[in-house]
Structure formats: C-alpha cells, structure tokens
Amino acid sequence: MSYHQDRDLHDALLRARPTDTDLREGWPAQERDDLLRRIRGGAGRDEASTAPRSTRGRVALLAAAATVAAALVVPVVVSGGDAEARAELLRLAGVAAEGDGPVVGPGELLHVEGWSLQENSSLFGDGLTLDDEYENWVRWDGATWVVLHRPSAGWTERAxxxxxxxxxxxxxxxxxVADLPDDAAGLRAYLDDTVSGSNSHDEALFVAVSDxxxxxxLDPATFAVALEVLADVGGVETRDVEVDGRDAVAISHDRFVVGALGRKTIVVDRETGQLLGSESSDPGGRSRARITLLETVDRVPERVRADLRRYGNGSRTCADGQEADPHDGTCA
Known part of the structure; x- marks a missing residue:
C-alpha cells in the first residue's frame, strides 16, 4: 500500500471515529484501559495465574480487540512530550548538527550499505526469518539502483x-529533502499542514519524520532539525541501547497497526549524532536494520550496470551465477 493510500484509509477511519463525548458515554474509561492493557500484553495477576488459552482462543481475543480498536481508532498518545525524552532529543540534535555526513547534490548519488533482519510471527504470519544485506545508489531525482543479497537463501537480486x-x-x-524547511519551527509547521491519517496527529508526525x-x-543539519521536531511530538520515548559496542539512543513511538499495538523506532549514535538504523515491531513480527556505510559518489559501479544488462531488471541469481528458480526464486 502506498503512502497516499495509507493516508486516505486512515482519513476515512478518522472521519468515522466517534467524538470524545460519545466515547466517554458509551465506553467507560476503565473498560478502555482494560482493553489497551490486554492489547499491550499486560495481563493482570489473575489472568497470568490461569491456564494458557488455546491458540484459537488467543487469536479470537486479539482479533476482537483489534476490531474494536480499529473501528474506534482510539488515540494512544496525547500532546506534550516527556521532559526527559525532549532533553535527550535536543542534546542529540546539537551533536548531529556538528557532525559529519554526506550531503547529496545534483550530479551525485548517495551510496548506502547495510543489513536488515525481519522475523515474522509464526502465529500471525508465515514464521519466516528474512536476512538481507543491501547496497543502494540513490540519484538526485530519486532513481535508485539496488543490490540485495540474502545469505540464508544464497541468492542476489538486482533492480x-x-x-x-x-x-x-x-x-x-x-x-x-533539499527543499524542506531548514529550521525546526518551519519544518514542524510544514508537517502540521501536510501530514494526516494515523491514530493521532502526533503519530502521523512521528511516522512522517521517521520515514x-x-x-x-538527510544531511547532518537537516537530521538535527528533524530531531528537534521529534522533541516536541507527544508520545515519543527514548532509551539507552548499545549497537555493535557503540552507545546509542533508541527513539520510539507506539502506534496501532491494523488495530493492534506496534512500535516504530530509529536508533542514533549517542556520541556522533548519526543515524545507525531502525527497528519496528507489531503482532506480525519484528525487524531491525543497520547502516554500515554512507557516502556520496558520482556514478553507479559498472559491475552493477553490467549485471542488470546481463540478467535483467529484478533478476535473482545464485552463488554459481545461475538464475534462481523462476517459480519460487530459490537456489538449489
């Protein structure tokens, strides 16, 4: 689903949402709190002491809760950021603004290398683990060359x-990105006038900025401005983490995804203010992505162009150079 389709769907749901008065009268606060606690997985002492429900029962319970939550689109965050998180984000913004990083201009490409790991739920998904190593080249106008390698499957894809x-x-x-406002107040005003959908305006802001x-x-200065904007978005949380031996800060926001609670996170190096990667989780699974190289270059390597000419756009080949199975894309 595209960004605009997602936004249109959320707009339709928001228009159908009852007013706060309707909610207070028809759905008591205690019942709302109980539902949210069940969705988060925070069962009370009595529930924890009983025998586990069957898989069918767990699916039915979550499906029922998801249906109610999706229909009512109940906001899970309120305006006004946490003071500690705000202070941390403003500190990171100051560090990021002074840091080094690539600035892409006309005639240049951003070259990115990294990896991602997606672990799908066996209960609400296919249970697969997808391990990818990628290399991208992004041109000024957005044209993108991609080389994707999946070690566990043994294939490489080019597109x-x-x-x-x-x-x-x-x-x-x-x-x-180059045309975005270059100060926090200007970017926030632009976002306020542009974003829509989601379960709350704060969530829509976080989704847009994190995307x-x-x-x-984002060059270091624009990244710093984005962090300043997040400092004043309600529901944003920060926590200390470690990434490959580096002290880092995870910046997160909870959101409803198809009626169930999920979390979206960006990870920033504490000392350099550089983006290290992202994380996300919801009932369907969880994923992590890390950046290992970020630089500007003046051309796409000839080896990449040659492979595209040889194998075709979207081709998937195995370690021996032969094309992967045309039916399921796998290597023998």
Missing amino acids: FYPPPRRADFGTPTPRF LVNSRL
Whole structure:
C-alpha cells in the first residue's frame, strides 16, 4: 500500500471515529484501559495465574480487540512530550548538527550499505526469518539502483527503480529533502499542514519524520532539525541501547497497526549524532536494520550496470551465477 493510500484509509477511519463525548458515554474509561492493557500484553495477576488459552482462543481475543480498536481508532498518545525524552532529543540534535555526513547534490548519488533482519510471527504470519544485506545508489531525482543479497537463501537480486512520480515523506528524494524547511519551527509547521491519517496527529508526525530519517537522505543539519521536531511530538520515548559496542539512543513511538499495538523506532549514535538504523515491531513480527556505510559518489559501479544488462531488471541469481528458480526464486 502506498503512502497516499495509507493516508486516505486512515482519513476515512478518522472521519468515522466517534467524538470524545460519545466515547466517554458509551465506553467507560476503565473498560478502555482494560482493553489497551490486554492489547499491550499486560495481563493482570489473575489472568497470568490461569491456564494458557488455546491458540484459537488467543487469536479470537486479539482479533476482537483489534476490531474494536480499529473501528474506534482510539488515540494512544496525547500532546506534550516527556521532559526527559525532549532533553535527550535536543542534546542529540546539537551533536548531529556538528557532525559529519554526506550531503547529496545534483550530479551525485548517495551510496548506502547495510543489513536488515525481519522475523515474522509464526502465529500471525508465515514464521519466516528474512536476512538481507543491501547496497543502494540513490540519484538526485530519486532513481535508485539496488543490490540485495540474502545469505540464508544464497541468492542476489538486482533492480533499478525509476524516479517516483511524486516525492513525499514516504518516498523522498534528495531533491525533495533539499527543499524542506531548514529550521525546526518551519519544518514542524510544514508537517502540521501536510501530514494526516494515523491514530493521532502526533503519530502521523512521528511516522512522517521517521520515514524521512530512514531514507538516509538527510544531511547532518537537516537530521538535527528533524530531531528537534521529534522533541516536541507527544508520545515519543527514548532509551539507552548499545549497537555493535557503540552507545546509542533508541527513539520510539507506539502506534496501532491494523488495530493492534506496534512500535516504530530509529536508533542514533549517542556520541556522533548519526543515524545507525531502525527497528519496528507489531503482532506480525519484528525487524531491525543497520547502516554500515554512507557516502556520496558520482556514478553507479559498472559491475552493477553490467549485471542488470546481463540478467535483467529484478533478476535473482545464485552463488554459481545461475538464475534462481523462476517459480519460487530459490537456489538449489
């Protein structure tokens, strides 16, 4: 689903949402709190002491809770950020603004290397674990060359994506990023007038900013401005983590995903203020992504272009150079 389709769906749900007065009269606060606690998985002492329900029962319970939550689109955050999280984000913004990082201009490409690990739920998904190593080249207009390798499956995929018809927060380009306001107040005002959907305005703000950040297209100054904006978004939390021996800060926001609670996170190096990666979780599973190289270059390597010419766009080949199975894309 595209960013705009997702936004339109949420807009429709929001228009159907009852007023706060309707909620207070028809759904008492205690019942709302109990439902949210069950969705979060925080069962009370009495529930924890009983025998586990069957798989069918657990699915039915979550499905019922998800249906109610999706229908009512109950906001799970309120305006006004946590003071400790705000202070941490403003400190990180100051560090990021003074840091080094690539700035993509016309005639240049952003070269990114990294890895991701997606673990799908066996209860609400296919139970697969997808381990990927990737290399991307993003041109000024958003045209992108991708080399994706999945070690566990033994194949490598190559693809070229043309520039998006319309750049936005979900599909940004270096050109789009360069035209964003260069101060926190201006960017926040722009976001306030642009974002929509989600379960609350704060959630919509976090989703837009995190999508923008995870594109890796932000130069240090713009990244610092984005962190300043997040400092005043309600529901944002920070916590100390360690990434490959580096002290880092996880910046998170809870959100409803298809009626169930999920969490979206970006991870920033505490000392350098650089983006290290992202994380997400919901009932369908969890994922992690890390950046290992970020630089500007003036061309896509000839080896990548040659492989695209040889194998074709979207091709998937095995370690021996032979094409993967055309039916399921696997290697023998």
